[in-house]
Amino acid sequence: MSTDRVSIGIIGGGLMGREMASAFARWCALEETGITPVLTAVADLSEPVLSWFDRIPSVQLKTRDYRELLASPNVDVVYVALPHHLHAAVYTEVLRAGKDLFAEKPFGIDLAAARQIVDTIRETGRFCRCSSEFPFLPGAQRALTMARDGALGRLLEVRSGFHHSSDLDPSKPANWKRLSRTCGDIGVMGDLGMHVLHLPLRLGWKPQSVYAQLQKGVPERPNPDGSTTACDTWDNAVLHTWTEARDQRVPMTLEMKRLAPGATNSWFFEVLGTDAGVRFNTADPKALWVFRRDKEQWWQRTDLGFGMPYKTITGGIFEPGFPDLMQQMWAAFLLERAGRLDGRFGCVTPDEALASHQVFEAALRSHAGATVEPVTRNQG
Numbered sequence: 001m002s003t004d005r006v007s008i009g010i011i012g013g014g015l016m017g018r019e020m021a022s023a024f025a026r027w028c029a030l031e032e033t034g035i036t037p038v039l040t041a042v043a044d045l046s047e048p049v050l051s052w053f054d055r056i057p058s059v060q061l062k063t064r065d066y067r068e069l070l071a072s073p074n075v076d077v078v079y080v081a082l083p084h085h086l087h088a089a090v091y092t093e094v095l096r097a098g099k100d101l102f103a104e105k106p107f108g109i110d111l112a113a114a115r116q117i118v119d120t121i122r123e124t125g126r127f128c129r130c131s132s133e134f135p136f137l138p139g140a141q142r143a144l145t146m147a148r149d150g151a152l153g154r155l156l157e158v159r160s161g162f163h164h165s166s167d168l169d170p171s172k173p174a175n176w177k178r179l180s181r182t183c184g185d186i187g188v189m190g191d192l193g194m195h196v197l198h199l200p201l202r203l204g205w206k207p208q209s210v211y212a213q214l215q216k217g218v219p220e221r222p223n224p225d226g227s228t229t230a231c232d233t234w235d236n237a238v239l240h241t242w243t244e245a246r247d248q249r250v251p252m253t254l255e256m257k258r259l260a261p262g263a264t265n266s267w268f269f270e271v272l273g274t275d276a277g278v279r280f281n282t283a284d285p286k287a288l289w290v291f292r293r294d295k296e297q298w299w300q301r302t303d304l305g306f307g308m309p310y311k312t313i314t315g316g317i318f319e320p321g322f323p324d325l326m327q328q329m330w331a332a333f334l335l336e337r338a339g340r341l342d343g344r345f346g347c348v349t350p351d352e353a354l355a356s357h358q359v360f361e362a363a364l365r366s367h368a369g370a371t372v373e374p375v376t377r378n379q380g
């Protein structure tokens with residue numbers, strides 16, 4: 001089978017940059033895309049990070065200056081995985097350099113930055129999508145289909161969330177994700193919120209009003225040299241929203257937590273209606289829970305196996321995992337870029353990323369706003 005080659009450059013080879021590199025390295029697992037990503041260039045400020053990429057033979061350029069990567073004719077698509085305060089400047093430079101962009105969430109540190117990125121995409125006409133991988137899981141896809149098909153009856157509630165507990169340990173060192181200056185005033189919403197809003201926004205369920213509860217956790221964390229750094233970001237956010245779905249007003253809760261005791265990386269999506277319901281959680285990655293109502297009421301569990309949207313060599317009975325999701329997401333990105341998505345599930349669009357920032361900004365305003373006191377008995 002002939003396959004088109006797409007040269008990829010990575011800016012930011014940290015946690016996510018390396019995850020993506022490994023997804024390309026086992027691209028042979030994917031069938032039928034007809035497109036092969038080849039990692040040719042990496043830019044990162046850190047020498048140890050750059051040397052990690054010695055193990056990828058196709059990498060011809062390793063540089064501390066990302067502008068050198070942008071000047072390379074041997075890069076078609078740039079994946080950027082940098083701290084949030086750098087998103088707007090680097091994303092817009094990538095687009096202006098004539099490259100297509102796979103952007104990490106949250107797509108700018110705030111709403112103004114997201115607007116700037118979207119404006120530059122329109123101005124340059126480049127192809128751009130934003131990263132959010134969990135909806136590519138078979139359980140998430142089935143939940144999406146059920147929610148879209150309208151078989152659930154009158155919708156009662158939607159719950160979409162992402163919980164982990166990495167920040168519960170107060171001795172965990174400070175890093176850029178715990179500082180508003182580099183992570184953003186939106187804090188955990190910037191970290192986890194795009195994952196939580198991807199399916200609701202794809203279903204057209206944009207929140208129309210938001211009541212936000214935002215919480216902070218450990219106020220300072222240790223540095224390797226024994227000093228401490230003040231950590232000022234929101235760690236947990238619960239957004240009680242109203243949305244409109246099928247001409248009905250539906251309560252939709254969006255939960256983003258870095259302090260969720262016991263959770264390692266639990267992304268979940270749940271839609272309940274009067275006739276049926278669906279529930280999926282990555283804590284149990286093969287299981288789809290479906291509610292049905294006849295004479296009695298049932299929650300049924302189905303083991304979905306490896307039914308990914310983009311076919312791979314992996315047998316249908318096996319379990320999907322995080323690295324598989326990266327490949328699925330890249331398959332969607334590359335096929336959509338080539339105009340060959342053919343109605344299949346695609347990555348977050350720039351407009352969806354912008355819409356997520358509008359929700360986060362409303363959440364900040366809600367949290368800062370006046371609270372309503374319960375009526376107390378007149379003591380007089």
Ligand SMILES: NC(=O)c1ccc[n+]([C@@H]2O[C@H](COP(=O)([O-])OP(=O)(O)OC[C@H]3O[C@@H](n4cnc5c(N)ncnc54)[C@H](O)[C@@H]3O)[C@@H](O)[C@H]2O)c1
Pocket residue numbers: 011012013014015016017043044045046049064066080081082083084086104105106131132133190191
């Ligand atoms: N999709 C997901 O599941 C997921 C998961 C984690 C993080 N992310 C996102 O990925 C992005 C990066 O997060 P991460 O966890 O990989 O961070 P990280 O801290 O592990 O990596 C960031 C890298 O950027 C490099 N860097 C910083 N400034 C630079 C510059 N000016 N030029 C070149 N390199 C520079 C750092 O040296 C570091 O190696 C963020 O936007 C984050 O929200 C996405």
